[in-house]
Amino acid sequence: MEIKTRLFWYRTLQTTKRQTMSTNGKYGTINGGQMRVEMGGCRGSLPVAGTQYTRYGGNTTAIRVISECLPPDMALVVDGGTGFLPLSMRAMQQGARRLMILLTHHHHDHSQGFFIAPATFIPTIQKTVWGPVELGVGPEKAFRMLMAPPFHPVDFSSVAGSFSFKDLPRPRNYVILFHPLGGGPLLLPVDKFEKIKRGNGIVRFAPDNCQKLTECLLVRMFYSNHPERTICYRFEELPTGKVFVFLTDNENTAALPTPFKAHLENARLLMMDGQYSENVYHSRTKGFGHATPSFCVQTAIACGARQLGLTHHDPTSSDDYLEKTILVEGQAELARCSENTEVPIALTNVFLCADGQVIEV
Numbered sequence: 001m002e003i004k005t006r007l008f009w010y011r012t013l014q015t016t017k018r019q020t021m022s023t024n025g026k027y028g029t030i031n032g033g034q035m036r037v038e039m040g041g042c043r044g045s046l047p048v049a050g051t052q053y054t055r056y057g058g059n060t061t062a063i064r065v066i067s068e069c070l071p072p073d074m075a076l077v078v079d080g081g082t083g084f085l086p087l088s089m090r091a092m093q094q095g096a097r098r099l100m101i102l103l104t105h106h107h108h109d110h111s112q113g114f115f116i117a118p119a120t121f122i123p124t125i126q127k128t129v130w131g132p133v134e135l136g137v138g139p140e141k142a143f144r145m146l147m148a149p150p151f152h153p154v155d156f157s158s159v160a161g162s163f164s165f166k167d168l169p170r171p172r173n174y175v176i177l178f179h180p181l182g183g184g185p186l187l188l189p190v191d192k193f194e195k196i197k198r199g200n201g202i203v204r205f206a207p208d209n210c211q212k213l214t215e216c217l218l219v220r221m222f223y224s225n226h227p228e229r230t231i232c233y234r235f236e237e238l239p240t241g242k243v244f245v246f247l248t249d250n251e252n253t254a255a256l257p258t259p260f261k262a263h264l265e266n267a268r269l270l271m272m273d274g275q276y277s278e279n280v281y282h283s284r285t286k287g288f289g290h291a292t293p294s295f296c297v298q299t300a301i302a303c304g305a306r307q308l309g310l311t312h313h314d315p316t317s318s319d320d321y322l323e324k325t326i327l328v329e330g331q332a333e334l335a336r337c338s339e340n341t342e343v344p345i346a347l348t349n350v351f352l353c354a355d356g357q358v359i360e361v
Helices: 002-020 084-093 139-146 190-198 258-264 278-285 293-303 319-339
Strands: 036-041 062-066 074-078 098-102 126-132 163-168 174-178 186-189 202-206 209-212 217-223 231-237 242-247 269-273 307-311 349-352 358-360
Touching (some): 174 190, 186 190, 217 258, 242 258, 293 307, 319 349
Parallel strands (some): 074 098, 307 349
Antiparallel strands (some): 036 358, 062 074, 174 186, 202 209, 231 242
């Protein structure tokens, strides 16, 4: 098993090098152009396969945020469901040598892709994993537990050299900053960030590396409404003002707390968990930690979002069901809200997320 695995690593690495090296032997940029979000997988709970899932896909949650504010050799990924495999393969083929991975939480449908993806086993691909801490388990401990025998054929110690981990025990109190020339990302307490913002606007990524705050990608964090600690990530591209918010595994609430509403405000793209129809939610799944399309639309309108992508599709939801029930409920709620208000609504587009989709923010 070990010999076969090492051969697999080597062959995959050589193929990736051939696909990503340019004619002068240097890796090119992978983050040029408009801020975009690439979907690797948008299922919840379990991956699925079959002819009834061809339009929206069957991989579990993994997305990539693409921005010129990122270092040119870095791919920024949120979650590692089975969609992490195709997502990370495409990133490596485009020249990514570093994967920066932000975990929303540690449930299997958001992590199972890590343990099958070639990127995990290629020692020259550096992986940094950030994530929440609950019951004493952060991202490193989760990886070591899930890749331990007899549950996984390759023990984590075999690949640990290309991984580093960052715990986020109080994510709301911190921000993460990326800059194309900043090297690795910088984790800052919110009060220190605000002081820089009010001051000279210069961020010190390293003793000899100072960059302008206005050229950074800013990541803010907030806990969602889910049974386990789950982080909602807000991505602000400071040079352009574009905002993308990824809100997965979040249940309906009677009202949005004011701080959480501020976290979601003015997103050009809000991607939100709309797993259950109204009937399913109220009859069987209330309390499971997931939302309905109508609640997603109400949230998007309240927060001034322009686009709403419904994601975390239930494994039992076929393409037809998603279009005829989940999307219809969301669009009907948008129409109802538009008719019953005299105030213009920013939200103009409600759509279903699909594996392989690339969405411009």
